[in-house]
Amino acid sequence: MAVTDKCEIETNDVYGLLYKDAQQDPNLEMFRRELLTTAARALDKARMVRFDDATGFMHITDLGRIASQFYIKYDTVEIFNEFLKSVMNEGDILAVISQSTEFAQLKVRDEEMNELDDLHQQCEVVAMGGAEHVHGKVNILLQSHISRIRVDSFSLVSDINYITDNSVRITRALFEIVLHRNWPLMAGRLLTMAKMLEHQMWHFESPMKQFARLTHEIIEKIEDKRLTIEKIRDMDPKEIVRGMGYHKCFFAIWNDGNSWESGIVLVWVEDPDNNHMYHHEQFHTTKKQYYVRALSDKWLSCESTVLMNFQNLILPERHPPHTGHTIHNIMDEISKSVGLNNGVLFRNIPFPALVIKFSEIISTGYKILIIFLGLE
Known part of the structure; x- marks a missing residue:
């Protein structure tokens, strides 16, 4: 095989460029323009930019900014555009997250199937796709992470670490997307989903589970007694000791003023x-x-x-009626109210002449009221 033939094969595989095309376009200007145009069209299709073929101008959108901020691939954004709705439940949200192309390189292995089936049985919601598909596997492992279920298989441990590292970022991106779309229901649910992934707990569990200092025993007592944060806050130390026993960690958290600070x-x-x-x-x-x-x-x-x-809210009229007074009447009334007998109105006077007249008046020692009106 000739050297030129080998180079042509390598460049064609890597860049899609033929050797003869490189000869006709030595600086690769047309080739690079075609690469940019193809990428711009793909981004425009995903609604991440607005690209005008005729002029070549490209403008970024809010969706593109969010994807850039959270490092979301454009083909994942296309999935969001297709499946993201204004009303979705937890199962739907988990399904969209699981279909992100960031997880496309994961594999479903035969030796994992039994454990994945067991994990699926413990899921709070049905994992769409099941353990046989990659997105179903991702869904199962996401729920296992939230529920703090132990995973035994070494390959699943590696996969769940990768999934959880990326899922929070993806969920936060989804939250920003629906926030910009003005969807309050989905904004609340996606924010809750992001926090569930961060704290490894479901929203229906006791909020006190968010504190790592509290032991499993204390959390169980709180949940058995159905104690809300409001009820615990109203309890005095004796009631807490009587109900849950004395635990230094409990009082340390409750007395820590910074525990509930969020920053945002x-x-x-x-x-x-x-x-x-x-x-x-x-x-x-x-x-x-x-x-x-x-x-x-x-x-x-x-x-x-x-x-x-706003039932009894009283607002001013949008277009209040005019008073009917002229500027001369208003000037005279203002002048009299401040002790001036006559009001003087300088109108349509060039600035140099106005300075001269102002200098003459101010040297008299009389009271002066100066009103600047808007330009006509």
């Missing part, structure tokens, strides 16, 4: 009837009542909802 508190205003979020400070109030939700970015079950009622 998310607040949004939502319309529950239309599942729409008003996430900006300025928005049009077209409904008589709204809900303001404050959610911790870190802690589960750390959120609050407040009803805002």
